[in-house]
Each structure stands twice: as structure tokens, then as C-alpha cells.
Amino acid sequence: MTAPGAAVLREKLLTKPTGGTFGGVLRSELTKLRSVRSTMWTLLVAVLFVVGFGILIGAVVDPNSQGRDFDPTQASLSGIFLAQLATGVLGVLVISSEYSTGMIRTSLAAVPKRTVLLLAKILMFGLVTFVVCTAAAFIAFFSAQALMGPSISAGIGDPGVARAVVGAGYYLTYIGLLGLALGTLLRRTAGAITALFGVIFVVPIILNVIPVRWINDLAPYAPGDSGQSVLTVVHRTASDALSPGVGFLVSLAWVVGALVLATVPLSRRDA
Amino acid sequence: MIEARGLTKRFGSQLAVDDLSFDVRPGHVTGFLGPNGAGKSTTMRMILGLDHPTAGNVMVDGKPFAQLSHPLFEVGALIDAKAVHPGRRARDHLLCLAQSNGIRGSRVEEVLALVGLTDVAKKRVGKFSLGMGQRLGIAAALLGDPEILMFDEPVNGLDPEGILWIRNLLKWLAAQGRTVFVSSHLMSEMALTADRLIVIGKGRLIADTTVSELTSASAGASVRVVSPRADELSTLLGTRRAVIARNGDGALDVTGLAAADIGDLAAAHGIALHELTPKAPTLEEAFFELTKDQTEYTTGVFPGAEGTAAPPGPPPATPPPGPGPTAGATR
Numbered sequence: 001m002t003a004p005g006a007a008v009l010r011e012k013l014l015t016k017p018t019g020g021t022f023g024g025v026l027r028s029e030l031t032k033l034r035s036v037r038s039t040m041w042t043l044l045v046a047v048l049f050v051v052g053f054g055i056l057i058g059a060v061v062d063p064n065s066q067g068r069d070f071d072p073t074q075a076s077l078s079g080i081f082l083a084q085l086a087t088g089v090l091g092v093l094v095i096s097s098e099y100s101t102g103m104i105r106t107s108l109a110a111v112p113k114r115t116v117l118l119l120a121k122i123l124m125f126g127l128v129t130f131v132v133c134t135a136a137a138f139i140a141f142f143s144a145q146a147l148m149g150p151s152i153s154a155g156i157g158d159p160g161v162a163r164a165v166v167g168a169g170y171y172l173t174y175i176g177l178l179g180l181a182l183g184t185l186l187r188r189t190a191g192a193i194t195a196l197f198g199v200i201f202v203v204p205i206i207l208n209v210i211p212v213r214w215i216n217d218l219a220p221y222a223p224g225d226s227g228q229s230v231l232t233v234v235h236r237t238a239s240d241a242l243s244p245g246v247g248f249l250v251s252l253a254w255v256v257g258a259l260v261l262a263t264v265p266l267s268r269r270d271a
Numbered sequence: 272m273i274e275a276r277g278l279t280k281r282f283g284s285q286l287a288v289d290d291l292s293f294d295v296r297p298g299h300v301t302g303f304l305g306p307n308g309a310g311k312s313t314t315m316r317m318i319l320g321l322d323h324p325t326a327g328n329v330m331v332d333g334k335p336f337a338q339l340s341h342p343l344f345e346v347g348a349l350i351d352a353k354a355v356h357p358g359r360r361a362r363d364h365l366l367c368l369a370q371s372n373g374i375r376g377s378r379v380e381e382v383l384a385l386v387g388l389t390d391v392a393k394k395r396v397g398k399f400s401l402g403m404g405q406r407l408g409i410a411a412a413l414l415g416d417p418e419i420l421m422f423d424e425p426v427n428g429l430d431p432e433g434i435l436w437i438r439n440l441l442k443w444l445a446a447q448g449r450t451v452f453v454s455s456h457l458m459s460e461m462a463l464t465a466d467r468l469i470v471i472g473k474g475r476l477i478a479d480t481t482v483s484e485l486t487s488a489s490a491g492a493s494v495r496v497v498s499p500r501a502d503e504l505s506t507l508l509g510t511r512r513a514v515i516a517r518n519g520d521g522a523l524d525v526t527g528l529a530a531a532d533i534g535d536l537a538a539a540h541g542i543a544l545h546e547l548t549p550k551a552p553t554l555e556e557a558f559f560e561l562t563k564d565q566t567e568y569t570t571g572v573f574p575g576a577e578g579t580a581a582p583p584g585p586p587p588a589t590p591p592p593g594p595g596p597t598a599g600a601t602r
Contacts, residue, residue: 012416013416014344014375014378014415014416016341016344017341017372017373020340021340021341021371021372024370024371024372025370025371027370027371028367028368028370028371029367031363031366031367031370032359032367035359035360035363035364035366036356036358036359037358038358097356098356101353101354101355101356101357102351102354102355103354103355103356105316105319105321105351105354106350106354106355106368106411108319108320108321109319109321109342109343109346109348109350110342110343110368110371110372111342111371111372112319112320112336112337112339112342113337268323270321270323271316271321271322
């Protein structure tokens, strides 16, 4: 048995860094993201959907049969409707896979402040998804416009076009962050994915199907529709969609609200 | 130093940890002993801030764990070797933990070498055997070169070689002056590795003691006496309120008197002794004695297999044990 105090004989191998740890926690979350295959696959799928659909639509669109309502920018970005499945799932997995594998206990033993851990996940996942998806959106836009031909295509310098292309990256990140919030709240992959796509796909149907005018009027404010309106360049006359600016603010309120809501039980519950 | 004060955890109607107070001091391997379901893991999870206590608190170096700025430098914990993402390579697993506490990347290679996982650092941890997973968990615990190390059932499921490796590691870490806190339901394992013992049952503290105190203070401690005048001696001992059992070979098993007292008594009456052997019960026996009433799930006796549910205990002459006589017990 060694006498207490023998610690002084041991040479410390490491010196504790001074200052905060948040930069380190961010780097740690980037390592977590890039070191599992599901991240790479889901992001690749998202890119393929965005770019592939852009090319497909650019190739098949008939320039002579498009009316004044045709939005060449939005059309070239239609891949987001499929890609959102990938980024939504990835957003859920960023946190739910930690719970399902037990990694969360190891993570919290290294970063015990739970809101700090969640904030690092939000920022790192959001940044990576936004950069990748925005890049994919630009590729989709330019390839589609080139294929459509000059008579109907949009230029990146036209009013609202660049905003819409960046908006596609925003929308996919937004869906991912909603998934991250739901994954944090529910902790279960399947439950969170079901809830996420229920909110995006089913809520608008319900709002439109109820024969009450003021309920129908709420539909554009739903999480999915409000986020999608960021991609609009040519406003359809018959559409009651929100303007891109309002849509952006409403969707931002949804995602910030969901993430704030998710932090409350995160700190209170046992991990 | 880990200090628990009145630590209590209730899950619904079940009291998992009940008003637990103890200290874990540096320079020792402190064993955390109790039957399955006694609340050992829950207590360790509360130390790490994973579970929130219903009442009471636990401090790590004077602070709640959640307030440590770089926890890996203070506490290294192996709570569950499976608490990893199976799709991540061993090196990346350690790297993400190191980065979160600002630990230099080269330290990852050092701990990989220390636990002997360098060759499989690029393997995804889902493909690891139990022993390799355990080593990875220990590597993670050692990343920050912490003063306090906490291991929950580290030898569970390991092969003999792995068990030996863990034993030596624990002793080596404590010899460096670190605080080593290790839980087990295996008394024999604790007898080999631990110096101090914290024994709990049904979430309550049963004993806070050392291994040697626990075995010597146990009600099972007896002295084997062989004498040509055994009958005479037996009568004499009876007057001293010792409990005597006669063995088949004519030897006496004396409980309630120290070997020295028996020897003095025999000498005073001119009785020759051929053998005088204090028999300390094994830690295992002492432990069962302590936790008899505390086991969460009592098993039935298998028909026709008398004594299967209970371990081979001390002779029937043992006075009824209580948690009372244990030296150093705080309750």
C-alpha cells in the first residue's frame, strides 16, 4: 500500500490548458462527424439528390411550354425535397446515435456541461451541412440553367436568384437542425425521424384538409412550407406561400424554438 | 478525492441509493463492493453527473463534476466499455475525447500504446472483443493523466490474462498516488486488488473499512485449537463465553476469543496446546455475512442441491451476525 501523498513523486504528463474549452469541443464534434460512415453516406446522398435532380430537371424541361409562373431557379433546386430526408436523418443521428450506442455517457464524462455539448453539435453539424449543401445547390443551379437553354434560364445575378440558391443550403440545414432538436428531445432515432417527417409532410396536409378557412391560412407557416419559401424567386400569382424574407424568419423561429425547447430536458434528465 | 454526502437516488418507487456518505482517498485502490443491483453503478453515474441525485451531493476534488472545466484532467472513468460508437475507429474515438478537453493529439498514441491497442487503432470499435473494448475504455480514462480513476466492474467478462492485466494496472495507478475507485460484485477480486472497501447493499452503506479489518472483524473469525486435553479446555473456554464447535478430527473451533487469550488461558491451567491457528474467513465469507439481508434478488434453493443459494458459510456455531460488529462501519 502506498502512502497518500505519493502523488508528488509522479511527474505530470500533461499540463491543463488554460482558458475555455469550447474551441476544443467544436473540434471534437467535427471529429465525431467525419469519423462515422453514416455522416459521409447521408451527406453524399443529399449531394447526389440535389445535383442529380438539378441536372435531370434541366435536361427534361421543355422551354416552349413554360408559362410566366415558371421559376427556373426553384425548379433547378427541386432535389431538396429528397435531400431533406438525408439531412433530416443525419441531424437526428448526430444526437440519437450517441444515446443508442451509449456514447453520450462517454461524451458527457468529457464535456459535462450538456448545453455546451449540444451547442457544439448544433454549430458543427450546421456548418458542415450548410457548406456541403450550398455547394451542391450551386452545382445543381448552374448545371440546370446550362441545360435549360437561354430562353427560360435564370442568371445567378438576377434578383433573388443567389439568395434562393443559398436558401437551398439553408433549407437543408434547417431540416437537419429540426431533426437534431427532435433527436435531443426524444433520444430515439426512429421516433425522432417519424416526428420530423410527420411535422414536415403530414402537418401541411392536415392544415389544408380541415375545412376551416383560418386553419387553411396557417399552412404556409408550417415548418416545412415556411422553410421552402426561402427558395422562391418567381412568386406564383395563385400561391399563398410566404415571401422569402417572412418564410426565413418564420422558419428561423421554428428551429431556434425547437432547439431551445430541447435544451431544457437535456440538462434535467439523467443521461 | 471523492466525497459523497447523503447521496440518494430514487427511480420511481425504488430507492436505488439511500443516504450514502463516503470518501475515496488518494493512494489506494478503493473497492466498491456490493451485490448486483446494490446501487454501485448508479452511484458512479452520480459522481460523473450523468444521473442527478434525488438528495445529497458528491464532490470531486471539492467541486461537483459538472463544474470541472477540463474533467478528463481530473477524473478518468470507465463506466461501460460499450459506451462507444461502434462505427468509429479506436483512434478517432480517443481523438474526439482528447480534443474536447484540449489534450494534444500525440497523447492518443501514448495511451493506445499503454493499453496495447496501437495495432488495431484503425479498426472500428464495433469489431473489438470485450477485452479490447475494456482496454479502449481504460485508454480513454487515462487520456488526461487524471488523479482520480473510476472503473465500474472492469474485469467483467475478461479472460484470465485480461483480469491479471487490469489488477496490475489498478495497483500501478494507485502506487503513483492516484485515487482509484473500482466497483465489483466479486469479493475474491477485491481481496486481490483493493486496500480499502466501501460495501453497499440495497443502496445503503454497510461498511467503510479495509480488507483486513473486514475479514478479521467478521463474526466468522475463529481459532482452531488442538489439545490432548480438549475436553478440559473446552469447559474452561465455556466459562469465558466462547462458542466452541468440535471438529471431526477432535480439534476445537473457538469463536469469540482471540488466539492469544486461548493460549494464555491454556497456559494458566497447564494445558498443552498442539495447535493454535487463527482462521480469518475469506473476504467472500465476510462479505456474505455483511450483506445477508441486503441482497436485492434473493434466489431460491434448488431442490436437491442444499446450500446452492448460500455460500459455504462459517460453522453453525456462529452467533447471529448483524451489521453492528464491523470495525469502521459508519452505520
